[in-house]
Amino acid sequence: MRHIAVIGSGPAGYYTAEACQKAFHDDVRVDIIDRLPVPYGLIRFGVAPDHQSIKAVSKRYEMVALSDNVRFVGNVAVGRDISIAELQSLYDAVVIATGAPRDRALDIPGAALPGVIGSAAFVGWYNGHPEFADLAPPLSHTGAVVIGHGNVALDVARILSKTPHEFEGSDIADHALRVLSASQVRRIALVGRRGPYQIAMTPKELGELGHLEHAAPYVDPDDLPPVAGDAALEAGLRKSVGHLRQFAAMTTKRPVTVEFDFFSKPVAIEGKDKVERLIVERTVLDSNQVAHGTGETYAIDCGLIVSCIGYTTPPIEGVPYDDALGRFANVDGRIAPGLYAVGWARRGPTGTIGTNRPDGYMIAETIAADIAGDSGKQGRPALDSLLAERGVEIVTFRDWQKIEAAEIARAQGESPRKKFTHIDEMIAALNR
Known part of the structure; x- marks a missing residue:
């Protein structure tokens, strides 16, 4: 035996x-x-x-x-x-x-401020994991940032965007549903260092963003590469980029916006005793699709940052x-x-x-x-x-x-x- x-x-x-x-x-x-x-x-x-x-x-x-x-x-x-x-x-x-x-560490200044949460903790919170049931993420600010352009980042953005009615039939934890129902978040920025051709979002999950009751996705058309390049993409990525093109063409206005911030590298988090803004540096890609900072920065006002940059x-x-x-x-x-x-x-x-x-x-x-x-x-x-x-x-x-x-x-x-x-x-x- x-x-x-x-x-x-x-x-x-x-x-x-x-x-x-x-x-x-x-x-x-x-x-x-x-x-x-x-x-x-x-x-x-x-x-x-x-x-x-x-x-x-x-x-x-x-x-x-x-x-x-x-x-x-x-x-x-x-x-x-x-x-x-x-x-x-x-x-x-x-x-x-x-x-x-366990979450990979977000290794930038200010990452220890209250209001910065790793995706393992945030996902565990809304899924009722005993280790994270008492997390209490701050949702009283109108801005939230999700760092990452993968499916976990999509899940987090979608959960932040949904109405209580849209959770019917789910097994979301009661404590999370109560907090999300009172959320004041109106703008969710999905921040990633590279561009549309480098996302790790599967078509089905990405497509869901276009069918929310209370929220609408936004993609800046200027961030999209020429459409002729789509033909060379792997089939799944091609479909995902197709969704991004549809989002860029949408004119629907809803109370909540899920905004894709491409070519954007988080460099610092600022705030007095809690998160108040994320400082982001513009990037460009080299011939190997590696992102490099340009020195140009801008700030995203927010009260919550969820880091979806991987696990260990x-x-x-x-x-x-x-x-x-x-x-x-x-x-x-x-x-x-x-x-x-x-x-x-x-x-x-x-x-x-x-x-x-x-x-x-x-x-x-x-x-x-x-x-x-x-x-x-x-x-x-x-x-x-x-x-x-x-x-x-x-x-x-x-x-x-x-x-x-x-x-x-x-x-x-x-x-x-x-x-x-x-x-x-x-x-x-x-x-x-």
Whole structure:
């Protein structure tokens, strides 16, 4: 029997468990360990609450979780309740699938001022992550800035732009909906160093900005390159640029404007005791599409800045780490004998949710090649014994289903669930 521990219950974790089932058939036991009492990671806390169709992929993970040889071990924090070295002594393979849940630092003067928030924190806030449920972002100023030209920046801008009515059918956290409903934000600037041909926004998500009830996108026609160049673009980017051209031609006026600031590099944040403005430098692109400052600056008045410039994987004691890349040091997923990384923890925050599936299958094949036979390690029973000695109460997938049922029962209107946003609430719901 092979015993495998997967740390992290997001897409990378569940795809890895699924792949190990297929690689080892009945000769494997997989424990998926998560520090929270609830599974799914990025699906629950990263995907926008108004994108319920994307969240539906969790049904696939549920099938894996309910199989006989895979178990969810929630409410167990690696590094607090158990160490990597201890897990390695219990399991034939330990796979780190923790994702990249920390924001890259916005390294400009003034970035520590109140009102500057990273996208991991802001997205976690409106998705009800326990770590960020009490964030309280300031929305009393008419201006807000979102730094970045990727899908996360789009999500943030869209969430800031929507009316309460437009959140019907979503699972946005109640505390976020209350604050957003009272928002005074009327101008949202999407700031990025490069131009329309360099955005990392997918067509579907970008197109949504053109169909909001209360807000309208704005693109300066002068920022768009000649249309003849669109033909050489990859199909998805070509469609996205097409949306930008449509936005540039729009004459619709709405109370809220989502303004694309291209060729704009944030250089400083100013304010007395809180954010009051972002200082931006105009840029130009060289022949390699690298942005260079021109020395010309301008100010954007705002009370909130959300930085969507990427994520990093937090280090774990005893695991080699690549500081430059913000992920665990590995070669094709191998960190050390018996220790592996998968998903964003392996390659950094790139790709979509689906990208983690082939990644998980690759790691399963690597583990199969590395494990010669029965090592005699105890795996699951040994973990349970150790955690019981330390007074750690695990939350199983069946337990999670009780929490989920309670969230569904609390839902109002068309919302699929009303999330518990604090761990003690989740445990209390389970005990009820």
